[in-house]
Amino acid sequence: MRDTRSLPARLALYAAVLVGAAIMLFPFLWTVITSITPEGSLADGPKLVVDDPTLNAYRTLLDAIPMWRIIINSLGIAIASTVLQLVTGSMAAYGFARLHFPLKNVVFGFYLATLMVPLQVLVVPLFIEMKTFNLQDTYFALLAPTIASAFGVFLLRQAVTAVPMELDEAATIDGAGHLRIFTTIVLPLIRPALATVAVFAFMGSWNSFLWPLVVIRSPEFMTLPLGLSTLQGQFTTQWDVVMAGSVVSIVPIAIVYLLAQRHIIAGVAHTGIK
Amino acid sequence: MRHIRTAATAAVLTVLLAACGQGSATKEAAAPEGKSVVRYMNFSSNDGHEKDLTAIVNAFQAANPNITVQVETVPYADYFTKLQTSVAGGTAADAFELNYENFVTYAKNGSLAELKNVDTSVYKKSLVDAFNDGGKQYGVPESFSNVVLFYNKALFKKAGVAEPTAEWTWKDEQAAAAKLTDKGAKVWGDYQPVSYNEFYKVLAQNGGEFLNADRTQATFNSPQGVEAAKFLIDKVGKTMPTEADGAGTPDFDSKLFKSGKLAMWHTGIWMFSAMAAAPFDWDVVVEPGNTKKASAMFVNGLVVSAASKNAEAAQKWVTFLASSDETTKTRLATSWELPPVADEAKLAPYLEQPKPANRKAVFSALEETVLPPVIERQQEMQDLVTAELTSAAAGRKPVEKALADAQTKVNGLLKK
Amino acid sequence: MKANAAPVRARTRKSGGWKRLGWVLFFLLPSAIPLFIFTLVPMVSSLWVSLHKWNLISPMEWVGLDNYRNLLTDETTRRVFLHTLIYVAGYLPLVYAGGLCLALALNQKLKGRAFLRATYFLPVVTSWVVVALVWKWLLNPTNGLVNQVLGAIGLPEPGWWTDPHWALPAVILSSAWKDLGFVMVILLAGLQSIPSDIYEAAKVDGSSAWQRFWRVTLPLLSPSTFFVVVISLINGFQVFDQVYVMTGGGPSGSSQVVVGQIYDLTFRYGRAGEASALSWILFAVILLITVVQIRGQRRWVHYA
Numbered sequence: 001m002r003d004t005r006s007l008p009a010r011l012a013l014y015a016a017v018l019v020g021a022a023i024m025l026f027p028f029l030w031t032v033i034t035s036i037t038p039e040g041s042l043a044d045g046p047k048l049v050v051d052d053p054t055l056n057a058y059r060t061l062l063d064a065i066p067m068w069r070i071i072i073n074s075l076g077i078a079i080a081s082t083v084l085q086l087v088t089g090s091m092a093a094y095g096f097a098r099l100h101f102p103l104k105n106v107v108f109g110f111y112l113a114t115l116m117v118p119l120q121v122l123v124v125p126l127f128i129e130m131k132t133f134n135l136q137d138t139y140f141a142l143l144a145p146t147i148a149s150a151f152g153v154f155l156l157r158q159a160v161t162a163v164p165m166e167l168d169e170a171a172t173i174d175g176a177g178h179l180r181i182f183t184t185i186v187l188p189l190i191r192p193a194l195a196t197v198a199v200f201a202f203m204g205s206w207n208s209f210l211w212p213l214v215v216i217r218s219p220e221f222m223t224l225p226l227g228l229s230t231l232q233g234q235f236t237t238q239w240d241v242v243m244a245g246s247v248v249s250i251v252p253i254a255i256v257y258l259l260a261q262r263h264i265i266a267g268v269a270h271t272g273i274k
Numbered sequence: 275m276r277h278i279r280t281a282a283t284a285a286v287l288t289v290l291l292a293a294c295g296q297g298s299a300t301k302e303a304a305a306p307e308g309k310s311v312v313r314y315m316n317f318s319s320n321d322g323h324e325k326d327l328t329a330i331v332n333a334f335q336a337a338n339p340n341i342t343v344q345v346e347t348v349p350y351a352d353y354f355t356k357l358q359t360s361v362a363g364g365t366a367a368d369a370f371e372l373n374y375e376n377f378v379t380y381a382k383n384g385s386l387a388e389l390k391n392v393d394t395s396v397y398k399k400s401l402v403d404a405f406n407d408g409g410k411q412y413g414v415p416e417s418f419s420n421v422v423l424f425y426n427k428a429l430f431k432k433a434g435v436a437e438p439t440a441e442w443t444w445k446d447e448q449a450a451a452a453k454l455t456d457k458g459a460k461v462w463g464d465y466q467p468v469s470y471n472e473f474y475k476v477l478a479q480n481g482g483e484f485l486n487a488d489r490t491q492a493t494f495n496s497p498q499g500v501e502a503a504k505f506l507i508d509k510v511g512k513t514m515p516t517e518a519d520g521a522g523t524p525d526f527d528s529k530l531f532k533s534g535k536l537a538m539w540h541t542g543i544w545m546f547s548a549m550a551a552a553p554f555d556w557d558v559v560v561e562p563g564n565t566k567k568a569s570a571m572f573v574n575g576l577v578v579s580a581a582s583k584n585a586e587a588a589q590k591w592v593t594f595l596a597s598s599d600e601t602t603k604t605r606l607a608t609s610w611e612l613p614p615v616a617d618e619a620k621l622a623p624y625l626e627q628p629k630p631a632n633r634k635a636v637f638s639a640l641e642e643t644v645l646p647p648v649i650e651r652q653q654e655m656q657d658l659v660t661a662e663l664t665s666a667a668a669g670r671k672p673v674e675k676a677l678a679d680a681q682t683k684v685n686g687l688l689k690k
Numbered sequence: 691m692k693a694n695a696a697p698v699r700a701r702t703r704k705s706g707g708w709k710r711l712g713w714v715l716f717f718l719l720p721s722a723i724p725l726f727i728f729t730l731v732p733m734v735s736s737l738w739v740s741l742h743k744w745n746l747i748s749p750m751e752w753v754g755l756d757n758y759r760n761l762l763t764d765e766t767t768r769r770v771f772l773h774t775l776i777y778v779a780g781y782l783p784l785v786y787a788g789g790l791c792l793a794l795a796l797n798q799k800l801k802g803r804a805f806l807r808a809t810y811f812l813p814v815v816t817s818w819v820v821v822a823l824v825w826k827w828l829l830n831p832t833n834g835l836v837n838q839v840l841g842a843i844g845l846p847e848p849g850w851w852t853d854p855h856w857a858l859p860a861v862i863l864s865s866a867w868k869d870l871g872f873v874m875v876i877l878l879a880g881l882q883s884i885p886s887d888i889y890e891a892a893k894v895d896g897s898s899a900w901q902r903f904w905r906v907t908l909p910l911l912s913p914s915t916f917f918v919v920v921i922s923l924i925n926g927f928q929v930f931d932q933v934y935v936m937t938g939g940g941p942s943g944s945s946q947v948v949v950g951q952i953y954d955l956t957f958r959y960g961r962a963g964e965a966s967a968l969s970w971i972l973f974a975v976i977l978l979i980t981v982v983q984i985r986g987q988r989r990w991v992h993y994a
Contacts, residue, residue: 017795021809024871027824028812088721095717101710107718109981114729116976117736118928118949120956121969124362124746125735126728131363145728148721151921155876158917161993162883178713192879199875207817213352214359225817229349233321236525236548246820253815258808261875355957358746362962379960383748517941518831518852653958661942668852668941 028250035243057244064241065227066219067248074206074224075252077139081146081205082198088148089197090190093156094182098168108157111150119210127214137217146205152197159193160186195263202256206249224249309339312588315346315360315367317353318417318574323610333600334591341587361385361579368582369592371416374404374573378648381407387578387585388412389592396597400643401614405575413575414596417611420639421475421570423447423561424531424539424630428554429454429461438538440638442562444479444505447538451513454537463513465527466540468506468667470659471570471646476502478568478644479561485647490688495681498565503663503673505564510667517668531556542572543636547609550629557630560639569639570646574611612636651687658683740967745960757967766943766951767968771975774947777862778926784866786918789873794907796874797881807878811871818868822935825864826851854944857937861945865932873918880914881907912991920983927976948972 036053061067096108126145130136135144163186171181187194209225216222228245231238319327324347331343346367348356354376360366372380380386392411394402405413423438430437435450451463466472474484474494482498485491515521515530528545530536532552540561549556561569576592578585595601599620602613606624615621618637625633649655659680666676740757742750761767796807813821828835829850837847848856884907892902908915930949933939939946939954948968955965 013795013798014800017800017806020792021806024809024813027821028816030824031820088724091717092721095714099710099714099717101714107722110730111721111725112924112980113973113977114725114733115924116928116973116980117729117733117969118930118952118972120930120949120953121736121966122729122732124359124956124962125732125739127359127363129728129732129735131365136363136365144724147724147728150725153721154921155917158913162913178717182717192882196875196879203815207815210355213348213356217346217365228819229352230320230347232349232351236321236528238321239525242819246817250812250816250820254808254812257811257815258804261804261807261811358957358960362746379745380747383745385747518849520830520832523826651959653954653960657954657958661940664940665942670854670942 031243031246031250035240035247037240039238039240057238057240058248060238060241061231061244061248065230066222067227069220070222070224070227071248071252073221077142077223078202078205080143082201084143084147085149085152085201086194086198089152089156090160090187090194091182092148092153093160093190094178094186096153096157097160098178098181098186111153114150123210123214126211130215136215137221139221141215142212142221142223145211146201146208149197149201149204152201155197156190156193159190163189191263195260199257199260203253206253309342310584310587311342311344312369312584312591313344313346313367314369314588314591315348315353315357316371317348317350318371318611319345320347320349323608326604326608326610330595330598330601330604333598334594337594338587338590341590343591361581364581366579366581368584368588369576369578372413372575372577374575375646375648375652377405377413377575377577378407379650379652380577381405381412382650385580386412387580387582387588389414389578389589392593396616397614398616398640400571400640401573404573404645405577413577414592415614416574416576416592416596417605418571418573418614419543419611420572420636420643421540421542421561422558422635422639424541424545424549424556424558426531426534426537426554426556428534429537433537437557438559438562440560440635442559444562444564447562448505448513451509451538455513460535462515462530462536464509464538464540465514465521465530465536466506466509467522467527468510468660468663470656470663472506472540473503473659473663474647475561475568475570475644476505476564479563479566480505481565485649489647489649492681492684492688494684495677499677500674502564503666503677507663507667507673517664522664544611546630555629557632558635559632560635563642567642568644569642571640571643573614573645649684649688655684655687658687736966737970739963740970742963744962746956746962747960750963753963757964758971761964761968761971767971769943770946770948770951773858773945774927774929776858777865777929777947778923780859780862781866781926781929782919782922784862785869785873785922786915788866788870789918790877792870792874793877793881797878807874810874813868814871814875816868818931818935821864821868822932825860825867826936829860829863851937852941854941857941857945861929861933861936864936865929868932869922873922876914876918877911880911884910909992913993916983916987916991920980923979923983924976927972927979 033050035057036055037050038052038054038056092111096104127136130141130144135141167185167189168181171185176184207225208223209229212223212226213229216226224245228242228249231242231245316327327345327347331345334343335341357366357370366385389411392402392414394411397415401415401418402411405411405415425438427437430450433454435453438447438450447464453463455461455463477484477494477499480498480502482494482496482502484494486493510516510521514536515526520526527536527539527541528548531539532549534552534554543558560567576596578588578592582588597613597615602615602620603623605611605613606621609627612624613621621637624636627633662671662676662680662683665671666673671679739750741752741754743753743757744750792810796803796810800806829837831837831847831849831852834850837850840847848859850856850860888906888910889902892906897905928949929947930953933945933947933950934953937945939950949972952965952969952972955961955968
């Protein structure tokens with residue numbers, strides 16, 4: 001029924017989309033190629049063929065920084081951060097979308113306000129705050145600013161608002177309270193939004209640099225972006241090693257996205273009314 | 275869905291509990307009984323010399339069994355962000371590294387502990403004096419590096435031009451550069467970055483002064499200043515590539531020299547090890563001056579935090595790191611910047627290394643040096659002078675106007 | 691269905707205020723408490739700092755509203771706000787239009803759809819360190835790919851990174867490219883939630899594809915669009931990473947943005963008080979724009 005589109009139109013669409021995909025993939029491919037080029041550097045322009053491919057950059061990388069520890073740290077923090085944001089965010093989204101209370105919009109305004117001051121300015125007061133509670137240089141300090149995110153709350157609120165109230169009301173008649181409605185009706189229906197928030201929460205934590213830089217001192221808490229930054233010296237930089245680091249850094253998020261995007265595209269369950 | 279959520283929540287709670295527990299163990303310097311801990315933060319060992327620093331630490335700890343040194347290394351690009359935040363938060367290390375330009379600010383506002391009974395005779399006078407503020411010694415010099423003129427002997431031979439000597443002046447340099455530049459073959463004669471760091475130096479080489487005696491006025495917009503700026507800017511496009519060609523981007527000049535496409539190069543001695551593998555013969559010489567010689571010198575120093583509870587041990591550590599024989603030997607062996615010691619005999623191993631042959635020049639350059647002019651709003655001054663000069667070099671402004679604007683702006687900084 | 695609505699509402703009203711408050715607290719506190727402690731409190735601290743002169747390493751000095759006065763009359767503040775405004779005005783239409791095209795295209799039943807969606811998202815998850823290097827090469831004035839192509843067709847070759855007039859457009863282009871995947875993902879989720887029977891009904895009514903797009907798709911997509919616009923504006927005004935890595939605010943300050951200036955003031959120039967004041971001026975601007983949008987929702991956002 002859908003394929004009434006003419007063949008040339010479909011081919012044109014395909015071609016355009018593939019060209020676009022090639023353009024998107026190109027930087028990543030170039031990074032990978034540079035990482036296996038001996039003394040490679042992105043300033044030389046992209047090459048498709050490598051004369052002597054070598055895994056030297058990766059060996060140096062493993063030598064230069066305690067890669068496994070760093071990846072475990074980053075992974076652990078990112079996963080914890082993601083789960084926390086999903087839980088706190090979806091609950092707040094339900095609260096804003098389904099519950100009525102005075103000054104609701106003012107409170108939501110405060111949530112949004114937390115997105116409007118740049119991290120660069122918050123870093124110093126936050127660090128002093130952590131020091132006051134003697135929590136600097138801990139996993140908790142890394143996690144704390146990411147437990148909740150107004151970005152997630154906002155996105156999830158939009159999603160919950162889109163779930164028809166009739167479903168809630170039907171469940172209420174069956175005797176369900178808010179918690180039951182939240183877990184059995186709302187959450188399953190906002191899976192795409194949850195998956196989206198998961199991806200962004202993971203990504204935000206994975207690539208986070210300034211806050212970990214300032215709050216972490218002990219090498220055992222080091223995260224990936226911090227580790228990779230040590231590869232850039234004061235006067236010279238080993239670009240092939242930096243590229244190898246970037247490849248290592250991209251792979252886990254790409255995996256997370258691949259896993260999550262199945263849910264983002266799900267969409268079949270949304271017509272719950274039927 | 276529910277199972278996953280319960281499991282996830284449990285996992286998160288476990289992580290959180292573990293996190294709180296983990297952190298507290300390493301927060302306070304876990305000092306073994308009877309020992310004191312000195313926390314040391316630095317940038318210069320990053321990217322290549324971490325093991326050298328560890329060797330020096332081990333040697334120190336062996337000689338001082340009651341002191342443990344905990345090292346924290348931060349890349350230069352992020353170092354000051356981290357340092358300032360830690361001082362603001364009260365978690366600054368007991369001892370840390372500062373380059374000369376930043377030392378002045380920290381010394382003036384009481385963040386540094388005065389170092390008592392420092393034996394200044396072991397250091398080169400100009401270096402140890404740099405860390406003296408108002409008659410009090412607030413730091414010890416740790417290492418220094420300077421800028422010299424690198425030249426590609428093969429290219430000189432090919433073009434039939436006489437090699438640079440210690441007697442050269444700007445005129446000789448310009449003449450040689452013109453002969454050595456072959457745009458067709460993409461070979462350039464002379465590369466010197468257009469920046470604040472180069473400008474205050476060539477200004478000195480031309481007898482000019484950047485600031486007046488009591489540092490209240492900028493004085494670089496003088497005839498000598500204009501001449502010096504023109505010396506720098508005239509090279510762009512003639513004997514060195516332009517900004518549009520990529521000049522000024524990271525590693526551009528080192529690549530150019532290493533690939534044998536650059537005859538003369540103004541850069542620092544930190545490039546010695548990077549250029550050791552170059553496939554042609556090269557050497558160095560003290561930079562030519564105009565009316566006088568002046569070489570740019572960059573000094574790193576070690577300081578003790580005023581808030582440190584362990585100042586005595588910290589001072590012992592920094593003294594060891596600065597001037598012990600162990601450090602001197604390690605630095606020379608791995609080309610990790612130059613030790614600031616006065617005793618030339620200890621520096622002999624450095625002079626004996628090959629390529630470049632004329633390593634003496636590194637020390638001759640110390641005879642006529644110029645330290646960076648430092649004001650309270652240092653970074654802003656550097657940024658704006660470089661911005662004005664770059665505009666002039668790119669042809670967006672005449673040199674005279676750029677210099678005049680720069681001086682007005684710097685005077686503005688000095689006023690506030 | 692409707693006949694039952696009245697008794698349901700009556701029941702909840704009788705439940706009373708305390709129970710309702712309990713539920714509100716239950717659902718909101720897990721996020722409200724961390725946001726309060728770890729974001730709102732530092733925000734208030736920074737407001738306090740903005741009333742002082744502080745270089746981070748000496749004690750603070752009270753200056754009252756001087757920082758605000760100086761900033762509002764300073765040419766640099768005007769310049770960085772202008773640049774930021776230009777950035778947002780260029781970035782938002784590009785990234786939305788591009789993301790929408792992608793979402794529409796990848797909503798079709800194409801083979802390898804999942805792979806394509808992942809590919810388009812790749813730049814979003816790549817750090818700016820890598821993306822910056824790639825774009826610096828792409829837009830290199832002498833041997834970058836873009837100028838080579840432009841030259842081949844006979845178009846003028848801009849100076850990009852080295853030209854004060856083209857540095858900001860270069861940042862805009864690379865940013866829009868990088869974030870296309872993000873907009874695509876949000877809009878795709880929105881497209882997915884439009885029931886297909888609505889399209890069927892519109893087709894039966896004899897509408898063209900173009901009409902269906904304007905009258906059905908876009909309006910039903912408006913909640914997602916709203917989200918994209920609000921978030922993109924909030925983030926766009928705070929653009930920093932890419933400017934810092936690609937141009938450092940140059941050449942000659944022609945691409946310096948507000949947060950770039952805030953960063954420099956705090957960590958490079960030792961003027962944390964002014965940096966905080968500048969960030970609160972920025973906050974006021976962003977808040978104003980966001981409030982206007984939220985109020986304006988009624989006009990164009992259609993919730994199901």
